Amino acid sequence: MAHSKTFVLPTSIISSIDVARLEREVESVRGFLEQAERRKAGERTALPKMSRMLEEIAEENAVNLLHVDQLQKLEDILKTLKVQAPVIHLSFAAEPTSAFLQKLVSWFRKEVHPLTLLQVGLQPSIAAGCIVRTTNKYFDFSLRQYLTGSKQQLIELMEGGK
């Protein structure tokens, strides 16, 4: 990805859904600006509302949201990201909070890939921990897996408790 070396994804953008939403928002703003250039004098226009994600991405990547070409560039990057950014699937026992996911995505972007996106799923049977699935691998960090790995220790504990 050509833009990945300089482009920064804020931690508020977590999943590809966020990216898609942001892309639509950028497209909307860009469309507004293009229409504003062609509008006649005295004609009223409604400024589209901008989300916090858009403000953050614009701020961190020094994108001027009033420049159509920069918006177009941002939109292209987002389109590319939506298709090419590495997606890590995470499963939890309960719905994680946004702050929790931001910490996780921050770790992934720092340690694994700066444009990592997360896809979060629910799997109540894992009780605690999480399951991580990358393109080709499966990492079970759940309590169930921990207990399975400690089966012999559990057996010894139970035999000692007889």
Add this chain to the structure above:
Amino acid sequence: MDTWAIGALLGTLLAATAAFIWMAFELKDSGHSKQKHSEDFAHDAEADVERIFNDTFREELRNRGRLHFEKIIGENAMFLQQDLRLTTSELNEYMKQEMTRTLKEEFAKYEQSITDAKQIAIDSITKTQEAIEQQRQLLSEQLQKQFEEAKAQLVKRFEENMADIVNHYIMATIGDQIDLNDQLEYILNDLENNKQAIIEDVTNGA
């Protein structure tokens, strides 16, 4: 012995009677023989015989004989009665002894058969008890074996699914108290431990 005495007495009487008759015939015969010579002697002798053995004498003899015979008959009847009583008594005693002996033998046989039957019954009961005991032992062993197998099977299944079982109980007991934020540190540690593998897969993945 009494029978012999009666027999001897009767023989004596018959011999005496036969002697008289024989004498009479002899005398008669001698008269006839001498008839040719002296029919008178014969006639005299016959007259003398008639005179000596007249009806009165004969009646007297007959009475004496009857009385003696009755006396002998009476005595012998008494002896016979005594003998009969004695014989009856002995016979009773003998019968009693025989019956007692027979009854004792029969009772002994009966007792022996009862004892045998009892022994057979005891043997049969003993064999039945032994068979029942063996059967009980066999069933007990089979039951114990099945119990051990079922127990081993349960333990095996429990051990195989122990993680899920413990996980289930943890979920049931403190599942709603587990906070993801508390787990963040552990999750990050796990991620850190597997970071290289994740990076490789993200970098080299399709």
